[in-house]
Amino acid sequence: MNTLLRPFQLAAAALLMALVMQSHAHAADKAAIQSHTADVNGVNLHYLQAGKGKETPVVLLHGYAETSHMWLPLISQLSDRRTVIAPDLRGAGSSSKPDGGYDKKTLAQDVHALVQKLGYRKVKIVGHDIGLMVAYAYAAQYPNEVESIVLMDAFLPGVGDWTKVWLLRDLWHFHFYGEVPLKLVEGRERIYFEHFWNDFAADRTHSIPEADRQFYAAEYGKPGGMRAGFEYFRNFEQDAKDFAGFAQTKLTMPMLVIAGEKASGQFLIDQGKLVDTNVEGVIVKGSGHWLMEEAPEQTIPALVAFLNK
Template structure:
């Protein structure tokens, strides 16, 4: 490893996704204007959600250093035959920033509550980075609700060789903490995030300047870096929760484990075979960790083919 269904009528009356942000936060690749955006109360917090398309539901969960905006190219492809649901995770993007609840078991319940609010039962699930961890917690607790599960390029706390993965010096930020961490990065969010966008990319230039500026602005919003650090600080609890969930048995739904060739690569499938019975391995050539930024077309094709196989 080098680098690492449907809303109620009232809920559907919302602003098109292409117009909800200020001009300073315009999406790099906009969601189609047919998508609606709403802040949905769930599990004691509120998630910022984009929703569009028609057909079986698919939920897309982002990771650290990005927001749900990362999924626009995939959402554009899937919307022709899916209802596409794209939240920002608790504390990140334009979702609310509660004081606690950043363990992934709680965030999995955020997703369950969101789907209940949208009157959606079963879903396909596509996740990346921290989204893998939230998605795994949701899938383990609600196995009958997830039809197919795609995980991209990040480990799961407590699963497989987690303890060995933690020893990789490139993952120093997993343990970055203490009373001064927020003060150290205040006003320097772009500097902090650039390190990940650069070091976890096969070709850093593919993570565009426009995308960097966009996400740096979102992570500089009040409380956003605090919430981001809280995602990592919860890992010890996540290990306990994930191992308890696996004590009930591995996941049975089909799983696609995707790694960037210059990041997790085939290790992603090795990790998931410790947690699921039906795992397909996929490696995206010439990509690091940021699959949707570095190789969007190849990544979209992998996801599309895997979801289509379940029809």
């Protein structure tokens, strides 16, 4: 009997060992993502950092209604051969929330100052939503310091026929700032953000996960968080002027544009071609605006493949 049981015992032990090793590997991955802060460009920026290696560092920039937290699934896919940096933009998450400086040109200068402080001379940069505007402003101001750039679902103010973009169907929230709007959303941050998480998704039941919704609502509910978030939109008029000027000189580094089929789609790819001479476009089938959450099985491999070139 013992002879018959022996193979099963060995198999069970091997399976147990594999599960333990996998658990330790997941714990190590989580522990490898470190949280830091840095005083740069007159603000205190919180950022996540992971990985090391000789390949060009990657900077990941989040959008509105999210923070650096959105990039956790991607960080572990990129940090095996390079440093990955994911800051909370000025005004978001655990970064400071000053009265001004929410035009995307200044937000990009914040991130550039962080990169410089960390000692990196050149980066690859990725941005989603508001983050893509900051990524473009970074590349336009420091083109010799950007090896490649990724723009993920939103639009570039001031570039081409930008007022026809899909996201502008909800123009009301671009003007939603000041005393009364702040009083309306105080303590109701989750209700306000549900509009974006639900209505900008292809399927509201397959959008931002519940745990993340709770996390983001709490982050923007911190003192000054909602006011700062409103300022991202309030500055679009200035951004449009800045970007129209930037677009006069086309970028030449490789650019990947990833857009949701049910969101920005071909429009953002066409905008990318107006500002860069070397553009690759990917439309994520069946996805709305929240690419990382709605279609990670399409989005993450596309990002990894491009950034690993």
